[in-house]
Amino acid sequence: MNDPSPSERQAHSAARRYPRQEAVASCPACGEPAGRNYRQCPDCTDAVDRIWYADWHASLTTEQIAAGSQDEQLFAQVVFAEYDRHPWTVVDIAMTLIRCSQCGCELGGGPRDCPSCVIAFGSPMQSEWTAGQLGLVTRNEHALHIGRWVLRYPHRQTDKTLSGWRFSLPILLAGAEPPSAKVVQVMQPLILAGREDEAARMWEQERLRGKGLQLPWFRSQTP
Numbered sequence: 001m002n003d004p005s006p007s008e009r010q011a012h013s014a015a016r017r018y019p020r021q022e023a024v025a026s027c028p029a030c031g032e033p034a035g036r037n038y039r040q041c042p043d044c045t046d047a048v049d050r051i052w053y054a055d056w057h058a059s060l061t062t063e064q065i066a067a068g069s070q071d072e073q074l075f076a077q078v079v080f081a082e083y084d085r086h087p088w089t090v091v092d093i094a095m096t097l098i099r100c101s102q103c104g105c106e107l108g109g110g111p112r113d114c115p116s117c118v119i120a121f122g123s124p125m126q127s128e129w130t131a132g133q134l135g136l137v138t139r140n141e142h143a144l145h146i147g148r149w150v151l152r153y154p155h156r157q158t159d160k161t162l163s164g165w166r167f168s169l170p171i172l173l174a175g176a177e178p179p180s181a182k183v184v185q186v187m188q189p190l191i192l193a194g195r196e197d198e199a200a201r202m203w204e205q206e207r208l209r210g211k212g213l214q215l216p217w218f219r220s221q222t223p
């Protein structure tokens with residue numbers, strides 16, 4: 001694979017402006033691992049979304065658009081229309097600013113049977129896929145992308161899926177690579193049974209065997 005050009009990097013690198021925590025943090029507001037109560041607790045929400053908004057605000061600065069302005073709304077529409085030309089984090093935020101014309105929810109996050117939301121959900125995934133083709137998506141970034149979508153729109157998910165991601169997201173915020181599918185299979189019943197320490201240990205053991213989680217994942221401040 002050829003190295004991406006500087007302009008490709010700028011257009012497709014995502015989630016790299018805000019460095020990951022050194023370790024799983026405890027949320028000052030809810031006391032749970034930071035990020036677990038995404039969308040239910042403001043501090044947990046910020047622990048996740050600040051990674052996304054760092055990219056969004058950088059795009060606004062480039063376009064000389066003020067946050068909260070009418071132009072920001074228009075920019076969101078443009079980004080969604082040109083999803084292949086923007087970082088996936090920026091596409092995600094654009095979609096939180098757009099209302100679905102069919103169900104009125106955040107675009108992509110409406111009821112499971114809203115056809116417009118189902119179709120719209122393909123755009124941020126396509127944006128990430130394009131970046132992945134350029135070698136610009138780490139496994140940590142991919143997992144964070146999915147995790148935010150799952151926890152942002154929990155009504156679209158099963159309880160089992162939600163419990164898995166509530167457990168995983170704080171660890172991913174500390175830079176972990178996601179565990180292998182095999183380890184996830186073993187972790188899942190432990191998480192459901194409230195035996196999270198054991199599940200976390202399995203994840204860590206896989207890292208120590210040189211698979212799965214890799215630290216430090218990425219420390220650069222620039223995209």
Ligand SMILES: [Zn+2]
Pocket residue numbers: 027028029030031032034035037041042043044045
């Ligand atoms: Zn919290």
Ligand SMILES: [Zn+2]
Pocket residue numbers: 100101102103104105107108109110111114115116117118
């Ligand atoms: Zn919809």
